[in-house]
Amino acid sequence: MKRVYVNEEWCLGCHLCEYNCAFANSGISDMATALKGKPIYPRIHIEENDSVCYAVSCRHCTDPICVKSCIAGAISTKDGVIKIDKTKCVGCFTCVLVCPYGALSPNENGVMQKCELCLQNSCGEPACVTGCPNRAIVYEERGEEE
Amino acid sequence: MKEYVIIGNGVAAVGTVEGIRKIDKQSKITVISEENHPVYCRPLISYYLENKTDLERINYRDKNFYERMKCKVIYGKKAVKIDTAKKQISLCDGSSIPYSSVCVATGSSPFVPPFEGLQTVENKFCFMTLDDTLALQKAITEQSRVLIVGAGLIGLKCAEGLCGRVADITVCDLADRVLSSILDNDCAAIMQKHLENNGIKFLLNDSAKSFQKSTALMQSGKKIEFDILVLAVGVRANTSLLTDIGGEVNRGIIVNEKMETSVSGIYAAGDCTEGEDISIGEKRVLAILPNAYMQGFTAGVNMAGGNQAFDNAIPMNSIGFFGLHAMTAGSYDGEVYEKKTENTLKRLFTKDGKLKGFILIGGNERAGIYTSLIREQTPLDTVNFELLKENATTVAFSCENRRKKFGGVV
Numbered sequence: 060m061k062r063v064y065v066n067e068e069w070c071l072g073c074h075l076c077e078y079n080c081a082f083a084n085s086g087i088s089d090m091a092t093a094l095k096g097k098p099i100y101p102r103i104h105i106e107e108n109d110s111v112c113y114a115v116s117c118r119h120c121t122d123p124i125c126v127k128s129c130i131a132g133a134i135s136t137k138d139g140v141i142k143i144d145k146t147k148c149v150g151c152f153t154c155v156l157v158c159p160y161g162a163l164s165p166n167e168n169g170v171m172q173k174c175e176l177c178l179q180n181s182c183g184e185p186a187c188v189t190g191c192p193n194r195a196i197v198y199e200e201r202g203e204e205e
Numbered sequence: 206m207k208e209y210v211i212i213g214n215g216v217a218a219v220g221t222v223e224g225i226r227k228i229d230k231q232s233k234i235t236v237i238s239e240e241n242h243p244v245y246c247r248p249l250i251s252y253y254l255e256n257k258t259d260l261e262r263i264n265y266r267d268k269n270f271y272e273r274m275k276c277k278v279i280y281g282k283k284a285v286k287i288d289t290a291k292k293q294i295s296l297c298d299g300s301s302i303p304y305s306s307v308c309v310a311t312g313s314s315p316f317v318p319p320f321e322g323l324q325t326v327e328n329k330f331c332f333m334t335l336d337d338t339l340a341l342q343k344a345i346t347e348q349s350r351v352l353i354v355g356a357g358l359i360g361l362k363c364a365e366g367l368c369g370r371v372a373d374i375t376v377c378d379l380a381d382r383v384l385s386s387i388l389d390n391d392c393a394a395i396m397q398k399h400l401e402n403n404g405i406k407f408l409l410n411d412s413a414k415s416f417q418k419s420t421a422l423m424q425s426g427k428k429i430e431f432d433i434l435v436l437a438v439g440v441r442a443n444t445s446l447l448t449d450i451g452g453e454v455n456r457g458i459i460v461n462e463k464m465e466t467s468v469s470g471i472y473a474a475g476d477c478t479e480g481e482d483i484s485i486g487e488k489r490v491l492a493i494l495p496n497a498y499m500q501g502f503t504a505g506v507n508m509a510g511g512n513q514a515f516d517n518a519i520p521m522n523s524i525g526f527f528g529l530h531a532m533t534a535g536s537y538d539g540e541v542y543e544k545k546t547e548n549t550l551k552r553l554f555t556k557d558g559k560l561k562g563f564i565l566i567g568g569n570e571r572a573g574i575y576t577s578l579i580r581e582q583t584p585l586d587t588v589n590f591e592l593l594k595e596n597a598t599t600v601a602f603s604c605e606n607r608r609k610k611f612g613g614v615v
Contacts, residue, residue, distance in 0.1 A: 064612065065611065067604070067607070067608075106599055106600050107600065108592070108600050111600060111604075113611070115599065118615050127498045127499055127502070128494065128495035128498070130246055130494045131246050131249055131262075132246055132266060146262060147258070149249060149252045149257050149258060150525070151523055151524070152525065152532065152569060153495070153523040154573075155569055155570075155571070155572055156522075156523040156532050156534065156572050156573055156576055157521065157573050157576055158571075158573035159573050159574060159576070159577035159581075159610070160573070160574075160610065160611070161571025161572075161573060161597060161598070161599065164570070201612075201613055201614060
């Protein structure tokens with residue numbers, strides 16, 4: 060399965076991926092209307108310190124602890140992609156408690172969200188990847204066990 | 206063909222079913238469900254009272270789950286005996302079901318102390334099941350004064366669920382603080398204040414001694430008038446099926462990391478068990494949903510002839526009240542690092558060069574990174590712990606470790 064990967068050495072720490080992600084998932088067709096002057100709730104985030112920066116989003120684990128831990132049965136795997144049913148999530152944060160990558164966070168309504176690879180939104184492929192100016196973020200297949 | 210029987214129909218049972226079906230797509234699975242509901246999210250019953258879920262969405266799996274998994278569910282019946290010689294399970298109606306392997310996933314039941322005069326209380330409830338919840342909902346009015354005995358997770362979630370729908374809520378507990386099983390004094394004080402700010406009243410270091418209709422006489426001598434009584438003192442693991450046949454049982458059914466009990470062919474999973482807590486290196490009941498699923502899944506795989514171990518269980522809870530979240534994990538043993546801001550409190554506990562546990566009140570971004578350090582027993586000299594004290598961040602890991610975590614398929 061294709062996943063989003065980040066080449067640390069190429070990441071500029073520009074945070075554009077966060078904006079592209081928030082825009083792609085906003086359901087609004089104009090970027091300025093969607094983002095300008097508002098707090099954004101991206102599903103990818105830059106982690107950085109003085110010497111390193113890179114983007115982090117859901118790994119779509121083959122043995123996902125968030126799915127096993129969700130107290131609302133709201134997180135499931137379909138064709139390898141881990142998704143959240145927003146109508147079932149009650150915002151208990153258990154997924155935040157267990158994800159080893161820090162890949163889940165609440166949206167503006169306190170409902171959990173995570174990268175779903177832009178497969179359901181208007182972008183159709185990961186917006187963080189298509190918009191990365193230094194091609195640090197890639198969407199590719201890297202060996203599956205099964 | 207094998208014949209699998211699962212006693213119980215909660216999250217551990219679902220884990221067991223899915224574990225079995227990972228290996229064995231065909232053999233018969235029978236689920237014995239005492240409750241007359243398809244599997245639902247037990248921790249969501251308080252959210253039901255708050256209208257944050259409903260009878261449709263509270264279901265843990267979709268409505269075709271059992272059919273898809275080729276499972277037969279027997280509703281409304283209780284398993285009363287496991288006959289290991291005949292390899293069959295006896296049900297309360299006298300019928301019996303043959304098994305080749307069985308998983309006991311019977312959960313726990315509310316513990317109700319023998320309060321004097323309890324039988325004179327008309328409106329009394331436990332808060333463990335969907336039926337408890339529906340009955341409680343039916344009984345409350347906007348005028349109801351509610352007394353909840355027990356300031357643990359169940360009692361307080363019930364209080365939150367009822368808040369705004371009743372006139373008055375008082376919670377009492379013998380302990381000197383709220384959520385005493387997961388919070389230390391300071392953290393409990395923050396949570397208690399927050400709950401009080403939302404209208405919940407507390408009587409701590411005090412509990413009911415006796416009841417006379419709608420009056421509770423407290424140990425302190427105080428008298429509390431109430432219309433609705435909720436008993437949330439604690440729970441006991443349902444272990445009798447194993448006790449009766451001489452299986453090893455402590456506070457829960459003793460299981461190893463494959464979820465085998467001491468009796469051959471009998472597995473157990475979920476709140477009825479006692480398995481290893483790696484944060485203390487001892488066996489204990491870890492009655493939390495993630496554990497129930499993972500134990501169940503492990504049991505299922507092994508029952509079907511696979512080989513799976515669940516060997517990194519720790520206690521972990523994420524629980525919020527009126528918008529303030531507490532996250533806790535592991536054990537609170539060893540050296541404490543504390544970081545406090547106006548609205549947050551973080552306590553990290555380290556011992557023998559490892560992170561053993563934490564408490565976070567508010568401020569829980571990427572907390573799973575801390576949890577993973579406990580579960581993976583990561584030596585802290587392999588990470589930048591000074592950085593981690595400030596924030597849960599994978600920047601604190603070595604470049605090589607990060608490449609492993611983020612570079613491939615995990």
